[in-house]
Amino acid sequence: MRKLRGFLVLVFAVALVMGGTALGEETIKIGMVQPLTGPVSFGGNTLLNGARLAVEKINDAGGVLGRKLELVPEDGQCVPPKSVNAAEKLIVRDKVSIILGAYCSSSSAAVKPVTNKYRVPQITGVSTSSKLTEKDTEWFFRAQGTSAAYANAIGPMLKKMGLKRMVFLVINDDWGRAVAAEFGRAFKAEGGKVVETFIFDRKEKDLSIYLTKARSLGVDSIVTACYTPHCIAIAKQAREVGLKAKILGEGAWTTAPFYRGAGAAGDGILGFVEYVYTLDNAMNRAFVAKYKARHNENPTKYSAAGHTLVNIAAQAIQRAGSADRKAIRDALEKTNYDGLVGNYRFNQVHQAYGFDIFITKNEGGVPKVLEVVRIKKP
Amino acid sequence: MELAIQLTVQGLIIGCSYALIAIGLTMIFGLMDIANFAHGEFYVLGSYFAFTVAKMFTLFESVIANYFLGFIVGTFATIGFGVILDRLIFKRLRGEPLLTATMATIGLSIFLANSIQAIWGHWPRQMPSPFGLDPFIWGPVVMPPVRLFVLVVTGLCIAIFHFLLRHTRLGKAVRATFQNRESAALVGIEIDRVYRWSFATGAGMAAIAGIMLATFMPMDPVSGGFATLKAFIVVILGGMGTFVGAIVAGLGLGVMEALGGGFIASDYKDGFGFLFLILFLLFRPQGIFGEE
Numbered sequence: 001m002r003k004l005r006g007f008l009v010l011v012f013a014v015a016l017v018m019g020g021t022a023l024g025e026e027t028i029k030i031g032m033v034q035p036l037t038g039p040v041s042f043g044g045n046t047l048l049n050g051a052r053l054a055v056e057k058i059n060d061a062g063g064v065l066g067r068k069l070e071l072v073p074e075d076g077q078c079v080p081p082k083s084v085n086a087a088e089k090l091i092v093r094d095k096v097s098i099i100l101g102a103y104c105s106s107s108s109a110a111v112k113p114v115t116n117k118y119r120v121p122q123i124t125g126v127s128t129s130s131k132l133t134e135k136d137t138e139w140f141f142r143a144q145g146t147s148a149a150y151a152n153a154i155g156p157m158l159k160k161m162g163l164k165r166m167v168f169l170v171i172n173d174d175w176g177r178a179v180a181a182e183f184g185r186a187f188k189a190e191g192g193k194v195v196e197t198f199i200f201d202r203k204e205k206d207l208s209i210y211l212t213k214a215r216s217l218g219v220d221s222i223v224t225a226c227y228t229p230h231c232i233a234i235a236k237q238a239r240e241v242g243l244k245a246k247i248l249g250e251g252a253w254t255t256a257p258f259y260r261g262a263g264a265a266g267d268g269i270l271g272f273v274e275y276v277y278t279l280d281n282a283m284n285r286a287f288v289a290k291y292k293a294r295h296n297e298n299p300t301k302y303s304a305a306g307h308t309l310v311n312i313a314a315q316a317i318q319r320a321g322s323a324d325r326k327a328i329r330d331a332l333e334k335t336n337y338d339g340l341v342g343n344y345r346f347n348q349v350h351q352a353y354g355f356d357i358f359i360t361k362n363e364g365g366v367p368k369v370l371e372v373v374r375i376k377k378p
Numbered sequence: 379m380e381l382a383i384q385l386t387v388q389g390l391i392i393g394c395s396y397a398l399i400a401i402g403l404t405m406i407f408g409l410m411d412i413a414n415f416a417h418g419e420f421y422v423l424g425s426y427f428a429f430t431v432a433k434m435f436t437l438f439e440s441v442i443a444n445y446f447l448g449f450i451v452g453t454f455a456t457i458g459f460g461v462i463l464d465r466l467i468f469k470r471l472r473g474e475p476l477l478t479a480t481m482a483t484i485g486l487s488i489f490l491a492n493s494i495q496a497i498w499g500h501w502p503r504q505m506p507s508p509f510g511l512d513p514f515i516w517g518p519v520v521m522p523p524v525r526l527f528v529l530v531v532t533g534l535c536i537a538i539f540h541f542l543l544r545h546t547r548l549g550k551a552v553r554a555t556f557q558n559r560e561s562a563a564l565v566g567i568e569i570d571r572v573y574r575w576s577f578a579t580g581a582g583m584a585a586i587a588g589i590m591l592a593t594f595m596p597m598d599p600v601s602g603g604f605a606t607l608k609a610f611i612v613v614i615l616g617g618m619g620t621f622v623g624a625i626v627a628g629l630g631l632g633v634m635e636a637l638g639g640g641f642i643a644s645d646y647k648d649g650f651g652f653l654f655l656i657l658f659l660l661f662r663p664q665g666i667f668g669e670e
Contacts, residue, residue, distance in 0.1 A: 037500045039598060172645050199645035203604050205595035208388055209640050209647075212520070216381040229502040229596035236594060239511040240522035261504045261596060265511055 027070035028063075028323045030055075030313055031090035033101030033111055035078040039202060040227045042257050043302040044103055047126070048073055050303030051100070053290055054310035064317045069310070076102045078227075080110035087111045091118045097323040098123070098316075100309045103302075105129035105174040115139045121329040123312065125305035128250065129178040133351040141332055141350040143312055144305065145357055145375050147175075147182040150250065150272050153373040155186030157359065163187075163221045163246065167214045168197040169207065169234065170225040179225035179250055187223075195219050205229060208237040215243045224249035232261035239265045246270065254360055254367040255300050271360045275304035275341050276367050284340045308339045342374070353377045380518040385636040391525045393632020394532035398587040399605055400612035400624035401539065402580030408556055408619035409576050412471055412479045416463075416487040417584060418606030420456055422599060423490070424585025425505065425592035426498055428452025433506050442508040445593075453585045460581030464574055472573070487602060495599035502596040505589065528590045535586060536625060539579070543621075552576060556619070611651050615658055617668025627666060 035044035076083030105127040115122040123141040130148040170176030198210040253271035277298040291299040320327035342355035360367035432448025471479040509523040543549040554562040616623025639647030
């Protein structure tokens with residue numbers, strides 16, 4: 001009996017050692033649910049680019065816990081059912097340790113119950129709908145501001161600019177509606193008047209009807225939430241209908257395809273953005289240089305988000321000491337990461353704070369920073 | 379009131395593109411009894427072929443020259459492509475049960491949309507516009523130059539189409555085939571040739587609509603399905619097989635959407651078309667100009 005037990009212990013020990021060595025060569029899988037095709041694909045792909053740069057830098061320095069990081073991207077297309085499929089595949093088949101995504105608020109909201117069910121940590125770096133961090137955030141983190149936080153930060157500025165009568169022109173999804181709700185609230189609190197809210201479908205490329213009505217209502221500002229194709233349409237069609245109101249909002253106002261598509265019509269538009277490539281700090285200068293060398297254009301705020309997400313995830317894995325999903329989730333709560341736009345920490349509902357957002361004005365195809373606002377602890 | 383006038387004008391212009399696409403669909407549906415669900419892809423292909431010539435292989439210095447070269451090449455390239463498709467696919471679908479042909483065209487639509495995406499990429503593109511951005515202002519109406527162009531070109535297309543149909547031998551042959559296919563074949567009309575020209579015209583009209591719209595709206599590879607859907611609504615509302623119906627219903631749909639979206643509810647804008655479709659199917663399924 002003692003001989004058998006000894007033999008079993010030996011076998012077990014050998015198996016453990018062999019298993020341990022095999023694990024040492026295995027990568028840590030980081031799943032990504034991002035829109036790689038479809039109307040938002042530009043953003044999704046630049047996010048992936050930024051994430052890849054971060055992963056390379058970490059792997060070149062030896063990886064995390066002696067293992068290399070492996071990005072596993074899946075195409076969510078900014079469509080909730082497709083994003084759900086992507087997440088399920090990553091969790092069940094690829095067995096990722098963490099999911100970075102989704103991008104659009106509606107898709108992040110759809111993926112949230114999936115990561116909750118399978119108990120996998122999820123961080124979004126782009127979605128701003130406040131609803132996401134109101135409840136059920138056991139496994140969900142947001143390394144990004146919310147429309148509410150932006151509205152609170154920007155509301156006073158709108159008053160300073162002398163704006164009194166506003167319309168909203170937003171896309172028909174959780175993000176667009178959140179922008180209208182939050183900025184409307186903030187604007188009214190400053191004494192402004194919201195005259196009407198126009199909601200357009202994502203397939204709609206001709207927004208001149210709403211711009212025409214805005215013109216006839218005599219408003220001085222239009223607040224928008226749009227993806228690249230619609231931002232281009234709004235910029236051009238606003239000129240076409242002779243609209244003189246100020247255009248401002250969240251969305252793709254500072255991306256390269258927007259500048260290419262809108263041309264001169266894009267000038268003068270104000271954007272609320274989480275990043276500008278012109279930021280002058282050492283980390284960003286290096287990031288921009290590397291990104292430009294690789295992709296022949298400047299990084300976007302989505303590239304910055306990808307970079308931030310990977311770094312926050314990597315640091316959490318390091319802190320957790322393992323690729324175990326629960327350990328990573330617990331470690332994420334202790335995040336204290338200094339990134340491209342400032343410091344990131346999560347509050348008790350896993351909402352990040354401490355970083356900066358920027359109000360930019362398009363001038364000759366370049367985003368000029370008008371103001372910097374720090375996101376305070378919510 | 380000013381707003382209503384402006385919105386009506388804008389609706390008419392969008393309606394022009396609906397009308398053009400619907401005329402093409404009517405031709406194919408009315409003549410060949412094939413519900414061509416890939417029709418919207420001609421609209422998309424037109425804009426991408428034009429874009430390739432106008433922006434990717436810029437042969438001239440001036441934007442205007444590149445644009446119009448792109449316009450012409452794009453239209454004819456799509457027509458040529460349509461004729462090839464007719465030979466390869468639609469010829470074999472003639473005489474097949476409607477369901478078979480419909481399934482085939484749905485498959486074709488998916489194949490074409492994905493091919494376009496694979497070839498040209500999925501990020502938004504824009505035709506380089508030779509038109510100024512600042513609009514003409516005529517009383518209550520604000521008319522951007524590019525939209526005036528749409529109005530003019532559509533009018534020309536419809537006029538030319540009408541002339542061809544009424545005053546040429548080929549047009550007569552088309553009308554005869556439309557009325558009664560078997561009799562037309564019996565009197566010696568080359569049905570195959572009629573079909574080919576009709577398909578070409580349908581594809582060409584869709585391409586023209588696509589190129590014009592791409593001048594002020596961003597293009598993407600998957601908008602074909604939406605265009606096909608709108609075209610079917612127009613064809614059914616106007617009366618299947620009538621060209622006048624396609625034109626009137628196309629313009630009407632455009633105006634309805636503009637007024638509905640502007641005055642009633644912006645997020646249900648597309649719903650108005652479907653609402654009218656349901657009402658018509660319930661109370662007057664033959665459409666405005668259709669016969670019982």
